[in-house]
Amino acid sequence: MEANKFIVPIGPQHPALKEPGHFEFTVDGEVVTNATIRLGYVHRGVERGTEDRTWVQNLYLIERICGICSHIHATAYALGVEKLAGVTAPPRAQAIRELFCELERIHSHLLWVGVAAHEAGFDALFMYSWRDRETVMDLLEGLSGNRVHYSCNLLGGVKFDIDEAQRDAILRGLDFLEQRTHHYLDVVTNDAAFLRRTRGVGMMTREQAIEYGAVGPVARASGVARDVRVDAPYLAYDQFPVNTIIDTAGDLEARFAVRVRELFESYRVIREILDKLPPGELAAKMPRKMPPGEAISRVEAPRGELFYFIKSNGGDKPERVKVRTPSICNFGSVGRLTIGHQLADAPMILAGIDPCFSCNDRVVVVSTK
């Protein structure tokens, strides 16, 4: 058998993804028999970096862990620090944070639909979904002034309020996106050519999903009802709840369908928030020094559960910040799922977990041997 072993190395600079990662696929003909993933090219040392910065400065460093889900990182950190200080952000601030979270989910999912379609060789869908994504980018920019790092959080609240004109703009934008999303749902579940790349590819059963510790839409597409927004509501998710979207098929098609259907949930929740935005203050007062202690916070990022552990020794800087991001939980499954598939399917399976390397940078080698 050894003689037939042929290893195809891919990366770290490669045409398929915009971030560096190194993959080694052992193939027998066209069929993948083993996969090794090497990560860590974007390891910057952010966790250590937080120990040299003050509580407030960290908000901006932590936002830059990931450019796609920047708001959710800052929110998780702010929630943890507020827990340490014993402060709760006012209800209006919580609702606005939730609104940003959902807008961010919309932009992230649309981005993913495009990137995954590009992997499938379906560039028309890539271009359409990115064109429509500009609508939500405009909304985010209109609210915060920046397209990517919105910096909407303060420790103890938020910076921006939402006025009537912005509210109307969001509602108009959502109407347009909703209509487009119906079209995407139709494409990902009915387009015959596309389905040949997704149906039955990268099958992960419910048991496997639990065993590999999958989170977020990847787990939900395998029938595991895992969603922090529902299981342990934070922010204003108890007043403005979301429904968990589940699919039991477990293949790539299901992952597409789950993410696209989640978009509708986000639209609905945002409309509800805008309708019943609680009045009041935007921020609570925070102490400059945090009392000693430890706090954890869990939130649902667009890719799954995001976990923060924060430890304070009573100073003006944290003693330890530990981040556990959803991509690293999902990466374990990639090596397994590619085995037995054609090499050409490997990029699709990889894209299926919506990998985000920049927040993944804490592991060096994951081997399936």
Add this chain to the structure above:
Amino acid sequence: MNINPEHIWDGALEKLKTWARINSPWAIHYNSGSCNGCDIEILATLTPRYDLERVGVKLQGSPRHADILICTGPVTLQSRERLKRIYEQMPEPKFVVAVGSCAISGGAFQGCYNIVGHVDAVIPVDVYIPGCPPRPEAIIDGVVKLLESLKKTDGRAQSTDDRLQNTDNRSQTADAGQ
């Protein structure tokens, strides 16, 4: 004056090459440790609203086909050698565009232990586009400025050896300063 007909052809050929180079530069993108923010803005620049392909720029997969290297992010220890290698694999003349505050100065990650620093400390950079992340309009502006500058220099870049030498000097100064 002694006119050598061969040189006349050389000049004309150079002009033709410059014309072609300016009108259809191919680019590759390497993320040497960025947060992703700059990368999604680069992708957004290629999609219908901004459409960088209007000015002839095409994103390419292989360094061996590329004229322009678009770099994002601070350079991490792991990706330093890769970045150098990609740069060395590109055919002459080659140009580097550094996108984002991180690529220019290390940005928010200054002082993190796994950061070598800015792109400039590893390979020579021709255009800097500031912002965290820069807007797609800014990226287009940067690329167009690069193409404009090529017209002035006749499409010729300084030779790679000279430029790498400069970069080495710069990073040595930076090391000495630390």
